[in-house]
Amino acid sequence: MLASSKDNTDSIMKRKGQIMNFELSTPEEVSERYKRCFASLVCDNIKLIYLKRTLVIDLLKQPDTFECKVTGCFVRVKNDLKGYSHHKPQKLYQLGQVTGINKSSEEYKIRDISTNILLCISNMWSDVKISVLSDEDFEEEECEDLRMLSQKEPSKRQTVAEFEEKVRSVHGDILSHWINKELLRLDRLIEMANEKGWRDEYPYQIEFF
Template sequence: MSKNQIYPLLDRHYAETLGDRDREENNYEIISTPPDKCVNDQTSCRQRRFSSSKGKLQLEKEDLFTKASCFASISARNIKLIYLKQSLVLELSKQPESFMGKVVGAFVRVKMDSSDCKQTRSYHLVRVTGVISDDVLKRALLQVSFMSKAVPVSELSDNDFTEQECEDLRQKVKANLLQKLTVVELQEKAKSLHEDITKHWIATRLIYLQNQIDRANLRGRQREYPYEREQLQQPWKQEELLKRVPSVSREFAHNDPEEDY
């Protein structure tokens, strides 16, 4: 049974149980209460009991969700909200006054140490924990989780992370190697990066579409890319994308296959 089916069944159960209790207590009240007082008392009693039961059900429902939703799930959908590609980090570095605030707390994709024979993957997801300045080379270095040395921006990946890399990150969180993200923390970080990530995606997507159009024209083929490009170039479409508020999926305590981690 999915969790979405539970509360309608609970509502019905409470209503049926309440109805049985009402009938039993009403029979007693009819015997022990004067006729002229019986109707009003039964009505007010039912209203109080129904209000109390409904309130109790609502509290139990809210309490369950409160317990289950204090942390964000470690999913590709959530990580994507605060994932920064190399080219975007370079763009953000052009604004030194806001650079640290933007990148600290975000996730990046870093090349693994090739000298470590235990590593089986080329890249892994890490979280930026700080920014330091390299005065010799005049560049910013990122301090990231799981690595003792700060990494330059040039070592970041400019591609999307893989599902397997996200799974590796999920396992590290389960092993307490990385602190869990709360829903509030992730939501605030996603909001602060939403405009930058969206504008960067629009720019890179338009370049990709134009390249696909040029390639198709060389081969004498017609594709749907021109329509998508025209749509994406429209100011109203870009504004619509920028106005979409990022939503965070939550971690559930009962191993929900869809949303737990």
């Protein structure tokens, strides 16, 4: 009986240890499974890796890292409504994910930069020039359209782990770009306020000039 009791105790302790080990490993296993899931295509997520035209132009100045940074990010493309003979797009802008880059046989100019880089965009028939990207925020409706299109090719969607890695790679660039744009906007507001104050103080001189 004593031996039997000891065996039972050992069995219980062994079982308890197995349960404790299972419970300790569960959060890590859940985390690994979670990271293999597809990242949700909601507006807040897309904003984290959304590149405006002027930011893409800035990244173009870093040729060694350009392709790596833009691939996997989202951009807003202006549709060529006149260029389609069939199945004309109904909307002026469309969200898409950059899947890679190609090079055109001819260069084109964006601001003060000449380039032959074309972007490969998901759900678009042809590669696009950087010059046709939007420099504005996207709309909720465009995000919904992207979700609908992504359901047709779920295998091309990013996993949570891939999405998190992409966020880390472009977060500094997106933040720096936003700060620079805000500083320019504030400079314009200050300039307008100063000009308005000058006009209020010298109205007759303005009329004279």
